[in-house]
Amino acid sequence: xxxxxKLFLSMSFSGAALxxxxxxxxxxxxxKISRQWQYYIWLVVILRLLLPFAPERNLxxxxxxxxxxxxxxxxxxxxxxxxxxxxxADVPVSVWTPGSVTVDNALQEDENADNPAPDFKDAxxxxxxxxxxxxxxxxxxxxxxxxxxxxxxxxxxxxVRYVKDGCSPVNDIAMLERFSDAATQTGIKKPVELCVxxxxxxxxxxxFFHPCIVLPGTEISEKDFHYIALxxxxxxxxRDILYKWLVQVTVCLHWFNPMVYxxxxxxxxxxxxxxxxxxxxxxxxxxxxxxxxxxxxxxxxVRTYRENFGAVTLSENKQLLKERLVAVMNVRKKSKTVVMLxxxxxxxxxxxxxxxxxxxxAAAQPDSTKEHRSSPAEAGNxxxxxxQTPIALQAExxxxxxxxxxxxIAFSRMDEEAKGAWLNRIYADxxxxxxxxxxxxxxxxxxxxxxxxxxxxxxxxxxxFSVVVKRMSEKTLKAWLDRAQADGKFAFQSILFDLLDDEKxxxxxxxxxxxxxxxxxxxxxxxxxxxxxxxKTFYYESQLVxxxxxxxxxxxxxxxxxxxxxxxxxxxTRDGNNHIESVDYMTDAEVTALFGDMKEEENDEYEASAYxxxxxxxxxxxxxxxxxxxxxxxYDLRSGDKIRYDIEAETGDAxxxxxxxxxxxxxxxxxxCSALVHRxxxxxxxxxxxxxxEPVKDGQYKLYIYAxxxxxxxxxxxxxxxxxx
Amino acid sequence: MAQQISDAELEIMKVxxxxxxxxxxxxxxxxxxxxxxxxWQKNTLITLLNRLVNKGFLKAxxxxxxxEYTPLVSEAEYQSAQTKNFLEKIYEGSASGLVSxxxxxxxxxxxxxxxxxxxxxxxxxxx
Numbered sequence: 001x002x003x004x005x006k007l008f009l010s011m012s013f014s015g016a017a018l019x020x021x022x023x024x025x026x027x028x029x030x031x032k033i034s035r036q037w038q039y040y041i042w043l044v045v046i047l048r049l050l051l052p053f054a055p056e057r058n059l060x061x062x063x064x065x066x067x068x069x070x071x072x073x074x075x076x077x078x079x080x081x082x083x084x085x086x087x088x089a090d091v092p093v094s095v096w097t098p099g100s101v102t103v104d105n106a107l108q109e110d111e112n113a114d115n116p117a118p119d120f121k122d123a124x125x126x127x128x129x130x131x132x133x134x135x136x137x138x139x140x141x142x143x144x145x146x147x148x149x150x151x152x153x154x155x156x157x158x159x160v161r162y163v164k165d166g167c168s169p170v171n172d173i174a175m176l177e178r179f180s181d182a183a184t185q186t187g188i189k190k191p192v193e194l195c196v197x198x199x200x201x202x203x204x205x206x207x208f209f210h211p212c213i214v215l216p217g218t219e220i221s222e223k224d225f226h227y228i229a230l231x232x233x234x235x236x237x238x239r240d241i242l243y244k245w246l247v248q249v250t251v252c253l254h255w256f257n258p259m260v261y262x263x264x265x266x267x268x269x270x271x272x273x274x275x276x277x278x279x280x281x282x283x284x285x286x287x288x289x290x291x292x293x294x295x296x297x298x299x300x301x302v303r304t305y306r307e308n309f310g311a312v313t314l315s316e317n318k319q320l321l322k323e324r325l326v327a328v329m330n331v332r333k334k335s336k337t338v339v340m341l342x343x344x345x346x347x348x349x350x351x352x353x354x355x356x357x358x359x360x361x362a363a364a365q366p367d368s369t370k371e372h373r374s375s376p377a378e379a380g381n382x383x384x385x386x387x388q389t390p391i392a393l394q395a396e397x398x399x400x401x402x403x404x405x406x407x408x409i410a411f412s413r414m415d416e417e418a419k420g421a422w423l424n425r426i427y428a429d430x431x432x433x434x435x436x437x438x439x440x441x442x443x444x445x446x447x448x449x450x451x452x453x454x455x456x457x458x459x460x461x462x463x464x465f466s467v468v469v470k471r472m473s474e475k476t477l478k479a480w481l482d483r484a485q486a487d488g489k490f491a492f493q494s495i496l497f498d499l500l501d502d503e504k505x506x507x508x509x510x511x512x513x514x515x516x517x518x519x520x521x522x523x524x525x526x527x528x529x530x531x532x533x534x535x536k537t538f539y540y541e542s543q544l545v546x547x548x549x550x551x552x553x554x555x556x557x558x559x560x561x562x563x564x565x566x567x568x569x570x571x572x573t574r575d576g577n578n579h580i581e582s583v584d585y586m587t588d589a590e591v592t593a594l595f596g597d598m599k600e601e602e603n604d605e606y607e608a609s610a611y612x613x614x615x616x617x618x619x620x621x622x623x624x625x626x627x628x629x630x631x632x633x634x635y636d637l638r639s640g641d642k643i644r645y646d647i648e649a650e651t652g653d654a655x656x657x658x659x660x661x662x663x664x665x666x667x668x669x670x671x672x673c674s675a676l677v678h679r680x681x682x683x684x685x686x687x688x689x690x691x692x693x694e695p696v697k698d699g700q701y702k703l704y705i706y707a708x709x710x711x712x713x714x715x716x717x718x719x720x721x722x723x724x725x
Numbered sequence: 726m727a728q729q730i731s732d733a734e735l736e737i738m739k740v741x742x743x744x745x746x747x748x749x750x751x752x753x754x755x756x757x758x759x760x761x762x763x764x765w766q767k768n769t770l771i772t773l774l775n776r777l778v779n780k781g782f783l784k785a786x787x788x789x790x791x792x793e794y795t796p797l798v799s800e801a802e803y804q805s806a807q808t809k810n811f812l813e814k815i816y817e818g819s820a821s822g823l824v825s826x827x828x829x830x831x832x833x834x835x836x837x838x839x840x841x842x843x844x845x846x847x848x849x850x851x852x
């Protein structure tokens with residue numbers, strides 16, 4: 001394999017680890033740390049992915065040592081061997097492989113995590129055996145990269161041409177003056193062109209050297225225009241197009257790395273978020289509602305040209321828009337502590353980037369082999385002299401930065417005592433995400449697992465308990481189940497039942513659920529909530545409940561029931577002992593916060609509730625001869641029933657689907673709800689909806705598929721009939 | 726000269742032409758426009774000037790950090806092209822149609838009418 005390519009692979013791996021670290025950290029800092037930071041911190045990752053070298057030479061040696069320390073003693077003793085075997089050949093393979101293993105572990109929480117040595121040997125064998133294949137892979141990579149880059153560039157050019165062709169400059173001098181005002185406010189010296197193109201659906205910024213803001217039309221209010229101009233000019237000021245292209249190029253180069261696509265998505269979001277934040281910082285927080293309204297209005301139009309990368313548009317998509325609105329409303333000044341913390345985190349990440357990239361980079365250079373040979377000894381010394389200090393320090397850093405993968409590496413190298421201490425700390429901090437990651441490193445039924453389980457059980461912490469039970473043997477699980485049953489802890493029992501797969505237990509679980517339901521029904525009744533037997537319908541203060549929500553203290557476990565006919569929304573809160581603390585009506589804000597995403601689905605449900613569960617008739621015919629009709633059974637159709645065809649044929653030119661009310665009568669006379677479709681753009685697909693009514697009289701009908709022009713091959717799909725209630 | 730220019734751009738061109746074909750400095754243009762009751766912002770003016778340069782009406786030359794603008798199209802050239810365009814569009818190329826409209830529409834003062842008559846006579850003497 002080409003050394004440069006290998007170096008590149010290692011960059012990709014360390015980049016992926018950094019991306020994972022940032023993604024994992026996001027949930028902790030999303031609303032706490034400045035949006036600008038969240039946007040620009042990705043630059044560190046991009047630089048890691050693009051630049052093969054570390055900032056300082058001497059850092060390499062230190063980093064090599066640190067990593068080798070991080071590897072277990074067994075690995076160290078194995079390490080020098082393949083090196084001497086393949087002295088002239090590609091040493092780096094053997095060195096970067098363990099790195100890749102740890103990344104995989106972080107991803108899959110692989111059980112072999114504490115013993116990377118066997119994988120490492122296999123990989124070394126594989127790579128030395130497939131030297132020729134390696135060369136080939138390198139070429140494939142290059143071919144795909146150039147292909148992707150050319151495609152990206154041509155698509156961007158055609159997009160710019162599409163936009164520019166329909167552009168006419170804005171001649172309204174008043175508007176130009178307002179635009180200049182916005183430019184002054186943004187602090188832009190070089191003027192930006194302002195154009196109108198009715199073909200674009202939302203305002204956008206195109207061109208890097210000759211920037212131009214394109215509006216869909218000039219009929220916008222003074223306020224909207226001001227905000228739009230500020231937003232787009234801010235994009236220009238921050239050189240977001242350059243950033244976007246940097247990301248695109250990185251994605252093209254690392255096309256095989258799934259994490260970079262995730263990164264691109266994150267950056268796109270972060271870009272808009274931080275731009276909104278920057279605009280609001282300029283105009284003042286009181287403008288937030290109006291600015292949010294402008295975002296909404298800009299979204300009202302649907303984009304006509306789908307590929308809008310490279311251009312910076314005001315509205316990227318609906319989901320993102322929703323989040324942006326929430327963020328816009330929550331803009332606030334960051335406290336000094338947060339600013340300090342941000343600084344520390346940035347340093348951590350940059351250090352992390354250098355540290356991770358350096359290790360493989362150093363390894364990929366044959367002349368660094370010598371450093372390597374000496375390092376195991378040094379590493380050994382360090383470990384002898386000073387047991388856990390460096391690892392503990394690293395673990396501390398990664399833990400603070402919320403970086404799972406790196407923390408895991410450090411954790412797996414700790415002794416039992418240190419592991420125990422960390423587990424206690426994670427538990428005390430309530431970091432169940434970390435516990436989940438770390439648990440995979442612990443042995444089944446180990447003392448640590450038991451200890452945490454005991455604690456969680458005593459504290460009624462269902463969520464922590466559910467994490468550690470995954471590392472228990474069946475025997476232990478059964479013992480826990482007996483205990484939970486004896487203590488009458490339903491939540492714990494249900495977790496254990498889910499994990500134990502046993503018929504006898506299934507029956508028990510059902511029984512238990514019934515008991516639980518009866519108990520809950522009684523409990524609700526005591527707090528003025530009347531429910532039916534199955535806990536499906538609730539009444540509160542003589543009103544039918546629409547949304548019924550019962551949340552445990554730690555929010556790990558909730559019970560939710562929605563009744564479309566209901567008129568009030570009720571929320572049950574529980575105290576630490578799991579007793580009902582209060583029953584309240586939910587505020588509108590709470591409903592939106594909890595069910596904002598589900599609203600649309602709910603509407604579908606309302607609609608669906610007017611119909612029975614649809615009857616699905618699946619169609620799978622290898623061949624229907626020319627002029628032949630195939631029958632698919634008898635169905636009762638009544639006025640108001642909904643019929644949907646979704647049938648595709650692989651070969652053939654035309655397909656007809658429909659119903660006849662009597663199979664004996666002539667075809668053309670009595671066919672109902674029929675759809676005749678011809679092949680279009682190479683596809684022969686019949687999708688149609690009907691609602692029964694005149695001239696379809698209530699009665700029994702036969703479903704048919706007909707091949708009017710030539711034979712049909714591989715006819716597949718379904719017909720669904722939803723009977724009106 | 727197929728390019729059309731907007732009203733605001735024409736205002737700028739008038740100031741440039743008034744300079745008598747000499748190159749005009751940016752600051753000088755801005756001052757003169759402000760004096761004519763058009764106190765446009767710097768960015769607006771630069772955008773408009775850039776458009777004129779792109780349309781081939783002006784030539785920009787950088788002198789140090791200042792821009793100097795020279796007209797590439799004279800006022801007479803612009804007027805004749807615009808008139809031709811106007812004749813084509815409104816009178817289908819017939820100049821007599823335009824003149825008869827000017828006279829019958831009472832759009833000329835007596836002095837102007839005299840002047841026009843003299844011009845016509847001069848023209849016929851030349852032939």
